[in-house]
Amino acid sequence: MAIITLTTDFGNADGYAGIMKGVILSICPDARLVDLSHAIEPQNVRQAAFVLHTAVPYFPAGTIHLAVVDPGVGSRRRPIAVQTPSGIFVGPDNGIFSFILAEFSSHHNLTAARTMSIVELTRMEYWLPSSSHTFHGRDIFAPVAAHLARGVPLANLGEPIDDPVIFPIPQPEIQPDGRIIAHILHIDRFGNLVTDIQVTGPWASLIGARTIIEIAGKRILGVHQTFADVAVGELVAYVGSSGYLEIGVRHGNAAMTLNLRPGDKIILE
């Protein structure tokens, strides 16, 4: 019983996500469907990429992840499917799978790269019979995901490619004076600011009781375990659930308090 997750910017009002589910269940009646998000900001490919990145490790390895944030629909951007040991990914070739593709790219790890296959979806017999120019989620990506769920091999769905779009994933930068410039990767619904400092990465040593963080003109001293370590209304730095350094406000909203957005900088000492 294959699992198919859905990540889109379709919202919950118009029925677009439900339509994709109708298409999937028409082809693969047994598929288990799990919504990751239909509330991605319209056309915010980076937000969708981050949400997928944090969710994928918690699904069984054979899961099919269908992601449709697709500002280039109808243009020459390619529809693709990507098979990795972490799961199978179906969507537009616009960077939405950047975190996954970077993980398995030969640049990072040659052995891992050999476990990844990417195809451009060209075999129209696996699409809906008539395809629109504006809703490939329904006409191409949903039927392809359903056929994968029924066991059609990736290689049958199109031509192999090796140059998928990967957008640069923000990385902390070291300054001449030794200070570190980090970036806000993502803001969640609680207003917590997820930075690009990873607890398992090369900057892990920055995370400690003596870290000093400058953010929007304010200073935070030390990284704590959790919100409950500071008073209500106070800024707190902690390691978030996805393994990134985060900044929050206990029982509050850090993004609104500090008026910050993804891409904004913070400084660590």
Add this chain to the structure above:
Amino acid sequence: MAIITLTTDFGNADGYAGIMKGVILSICPDARLVDLSHAIEPQNVRQAAFVLHTAVPYFPAGTIHLAVVDPGVGSRRRPIAVQTPSGIFVGPDNGIFSFILAEFSSHHNLTAARTMSIVELTRMEYWLPSSSHTFHGRDIFAPVAAHLARGVPLANLGEPIDDPVIFPIPQPEIQPDGRIIAHILHIDRFGNLVTDIQVTGPWASLIGARTIIEIAGKRILGVHQTFADVAVGELVAYVGSSGYLEIGVRHGNAAMTLNLRPGDKIILE
């Protein structure tokens, strides 16, 4: 394994849609449940009717579509179920099934009409034991949908009727000077304006490279294939994924840019 879709204005906060699912699964534990929308504007029956209309063709023919946007709950409006070759529909008799009923009404097509059955839901043994005056979605419609999913025939659920409420579906009008007045049928979450000009209908010849569209004091020249055919921020006319002429703004929101609402007019030459 029957599929039941749900379309309501219940929102996602109060648990009302989840309660309907609890009722359904208590009666028919195997039902496949698919949310079409719970974010219909409160009491906007026309919006729900349009969402159903665009979604139904993408579900298997035996699917049961449960729709509860029900401003008249507790009044004398009838609860109904409708069986057609496209699916089975359960909800209030307030026009929410207008597009489907029009398709199969004898006015349009006598042969198609013979394939449709409509009953007023009167057999209380298929409802929850005690029925409220304010939540027929839970007390009448969800249990009826679940019994249909278990195979109870439509005819067992109530008395046949042949006068369901159908609201007039907007149609383009031709002016003495030959220009066409069309209407905005629906606005989706991206702010795209869906008009009542259908690509398969009598007005299809209006859709072409030489069409001139006047909308909110602006002029659009030609109908394109997709957003990517115009510059970012520009208005574009295109055939939308449901087969209607639509107006959008590339990477923008046409409804907000033009300050328009459903029912507003556009002119085609």
Add this chain to the structure above:
Amino acid sequence: MAIITLTTDFGNADGYAGIMKGVILSICPDARLVDLSHAIEPQNVRQAAFVLHTAVPYFPAGTIHLAVVDPGVGSRRRPIAVQTPSGIFVGPDNGIFSFILAEFSSHHNLTAARTMSIVELTRMEYWLPSSSHTFHGRDIFAPVAAHLARGVPLANLGEPIDDPVIFPIPQPEIQPDGRIIAHILHIDRFGNLVTDIQVTGPWASLIGARTIIEIAGKRILGVHQTFADVAVGELVAYVGSSGYLEIGVRHGNAAMTLNLRPGDKIILE
């Protein structure tokens, strides 16, 4: 095929609810997952408690209800699971199960109390291998719910406790002059005001055609069956679908019209 419901304040954008589902399906692939709400106001434990309270009676008795509104995550608040004849509950010990716990507490009903078991979740072998300090929904509650769905007995999951957190559930108060002060328990998405007067409780005699309700400086005469009993735009008192006296505006929003919030008072004569 066990049913697991989910009630959180995670919103629908970040994928947090989907991640919990990935964890559950990795452990118990057959679980039926039903969203009650992911739009609980951030950290509003009382709202979540009320939503659970109204939904639980409509699910089969063996249903597992997973509820994660958890402002104290990472602090010393206990993770718990509660077994009752109405269902099994998994979440933080912060009052989120107050209505259910009150129903089965010995204070109310000694026989019922004997049917309830509560454990503090301490057996880490039923959690994810590494647990964060900020997302116990993913790391503790989802895997525990999934193990319960697979048939692991409650007693295996931790140590019995008998002092769960129960917040005081608002009750109407009688005044020296005989008038009754009631409270707004909950406001739903339509702006309807749910009061703490229950149709099956000791105050039921207050509900009738001659009841006079004072609310926000306005007077309502009589309790009606439904909205349709008053004119559009008028205030109406009626017995809501969960058995509480409610105040609404026909085709309108009472909470916005009257500018009221949960906890605010109304007076009955």
